[in-house]
Structure formats: structure tokens, C-alpha cells
Amino acid sequence: MPSATPPLPRPAATPSAPARAARRTAVLAACADAALILVFAAIGRDAHQRGDIVIGVFSTAWPFLVGAALSWLALRLWRTPLALWPAGVGVWLGTVAIGMLLRAVTGQTVVLPFVIVALLSLGFLLLGYRLLAAAVRRFNTRRRGA
Template sequence: MNPLKTKPATSVSARTVMAAAAADIILILAFAAIGRDAHHREEPVLGVLLTAWPFLAGAAVGWMAARAWRSPLSVLRAGVPVWLGSLIGGMVLRALTAQTVVIPFIIVATLALAVFLVGYRLLFVGLARFRRS
């Protein structure tokens, strides 16, 4: 069994799917909030939502394209597609809506979203493996 994949799709509960989706949303909002705070931007709540929406939309596309609900805590089947969807979709939507898309921001977003969206799934897999041993 591949340690980067979790339970097969037939045994994934709706609760697990909802928890993973909620974690993705919260972590993308945290990414946006941290970025806005680092740049001392105005309008904290509305500003975070305006910064986060392209990445949230991209993550939703990643969820759909990968059918992440089948194995929402899998690093390869869900984490990587959701990360890439949020990153690529987010940057494309930012560019289309005249928001800032510069190389330093792309680098920071790539790393931060990877740590957040893939990272918690890696932790989950590691803890599950630890519990089994």
C-alpha cells in the first residue's frame, strides 16, 4: 500500500470530506490573511476575502478535477491537485481581475500553499502510519 494515499474511496465518510474541505478553505484564508497583514493592508475582513477568492476558486477546481472527495486526505490524489488548482487558478484569476501577479508573489504563494494544503495531509499520513506501528 502506498503510504501517501489514504483509505479507498468507498470508506471515506462525509465527515472526513467536509473536514478536509473546511481545512483547505481555512488554510487558504489564513494564507491571504498572513499576506495582507505582512503588507499592512486596510480592510482586514473584506481584504482577506478579496485576496483569497481566486485561490478558493482554484482550489474548488482542483477538488473537482481530482475528485478529491474520493480520498480527501491523500497527498497525491487530493493534496497536490488542490494545491496546484489553488495556485494556478488563483494566479490566472488574479491576472484576469487586474490583481498583482509578480514573480516574488508567485514564489511565496507556491511555497505557502504547498506547506498548507499538502502539509496537513502529510502530517495526517504520518500520524496514521505512527498509530499503526
């Protein structure tokens, strides 16, 4: 009587080209969000001429970076990371709301003028590149179709 051997496990399927492209787009969009939040913090630090440039930028940016990360997770933004709605608006408002909440909880400054500047600046940055990406996609689609 032959011994019963369990079947060998199948190797994990490699992701298709569209799946790899979607994953790459999500990673790049998340990195762009983080980089633009750091730009926002760096511009703010520079405008107020504070010392400790690198550490200062990260101390200003961390609440907003946490807000962006939580927004990405809560809204599952990796599904449509470059969409203006809900991804762009969700990460923008989540970044500002959670960022300001964390700043308040940790004793950092939260005053109305700063909230307004953060809303406007992060809106311009986080929505702006998504609008630009949509315009480039539209242009490339028309060019291929012509």
C-alpha cells in the same frame, strides 16, 4: 378483481459507518483547505499592512478558494482527500494556477515573487497537514497492531 397498487417506494438506505466517515473526512479536508487558504491570505495581508482586514482577506483569498474548489471538482478529491498524491498536489497546484489566472483576469497583482511565495506557502500549508495526517494514521495503525 383487486386493484393493482404500485409498490411503496423503499426508504433510502442509510450510509454505512465507513461511508459516513469517508464523507466526514472529505468535508473536513475541504474545510481545512479553505481555512488554510484564508490563513495564507491573512498572513499576506498582515505582512503588507493593508486595511480592511476581513474584506481584504476575502478579496485576496477568493481566487485561490475558487481554484481549490475547481481542483476538488475536476480531480474528484473527495475520494481520497487526505492523500498527498493526487489530492494534496492537485489541490495545491490547481489552487495556485487558477488563483493566479483569476487574479490576472480581474486586474489583481500577479508578479513572479508573489507567485513563488504563493507556491511555497500554499504548498507548505496544503501538503503539510496531509503529511501530518498520514503520520498520525501511521502511528495509530502501528499502535493498534502492537
